[in-house]
Amino acid sequence: QKEVEQDPGPLSVPEGAIVSLNCTYSNSAFQYFMWYRQYSRKGPELLMYTYSSGNKEDGRFTAQVDKSSKYISLFIRDSQPSDSATYLCAMSPQAAGNKLTFGGGTRVLVKP
Amino acid sequence: EAQVTQNPRYLITVTGKKLTVTCSQNMNHEYMSWYRQDPGLGLRQIYYSMNVEVTDKGDVPEGYKVSRKEKRNFPLILESPSPNQTSLYFCASRVWGQETQYFGPGTRLLVL
DSSP states (O other): OOSEEEOOOOEEEETTOOEEEEEEEOOTTOOEEEEEEEOTTSOOEEEEEEESSEEEEETTEEEEEETTTTEEEEEESSOOGGGOEEEEEEEESSTTOSOOEEOOOEEEEEEO | OOOEEEEOSEEEEOTTOOEEEEEEESSOOSEEEEEEEETTTEEEEEEEEEETTEEEEOSOOTTOEEOOSSSSBOOEEESSOOGGGOEEEEEEEEOTTOOOOEEOOOEEEEEO
C-alpha cells in the first residue's frame, strides 16, 4: 500500500463549480502538508503549504488537514478553465524537510 | 529570470549506454533534488543535496548517481540505463529551510 493515496481522476467540473481534492496517508509522522499544481508539460509549482491540523485559505484555494483521520483536502472555489491541471499532494515529517512523499496526482478539467 | 534548467528535455537511448542529465539553478539555492514521475506513482525522490559535496539518497536511488561540485549544478547520472528507468525526470531547488521548491521543466527519458 502506498504511503499517500490520491484519486487519479480525471475530475471534470463546469466553470464556477467548487473543486474538491483529497489525499489520505498512512504515516502518522507527517506534519507538513503541501499541494502542488502541475500544468501539462511543466514542472510542479507549490500552491499551498500547511502545518498540522486545521484550515488555510489563500484566495480561491482552501487547504484542510485532519490529522486524526489522516486526510487532507484542497478546495478550489469559483473554478476557472485555467485551473485545469494535475494537483499533487505532498507531505513531510519535518518543516522544509529533505524528503517529500507525493501522492499520485489528480487530474482536474474545468470546462467553460 | 530565476529558474531551474534541465538538459536535455527529451532523450531516447539504449540499454547500457551511460547518460547524464544536467540541472542548473541561478537562484543560489542550497538544496537541490531529483525526482522521477511515473503514471499513478506521483513524484518519487531519487537523490537530494543539501549543499556542495553533500548528497543523500531519496526513496528510489538504485541505478542513479549524482554529484554536487558546484552550488548551481546537480547532474543526474545513469551509468547503465535500463528500460525501467524510462520516466519523466524533474530537478528542483530551494533555499535551505524554506518550503517553496522550484522545479525544472522536466526531462523525458526513453530507454530502449
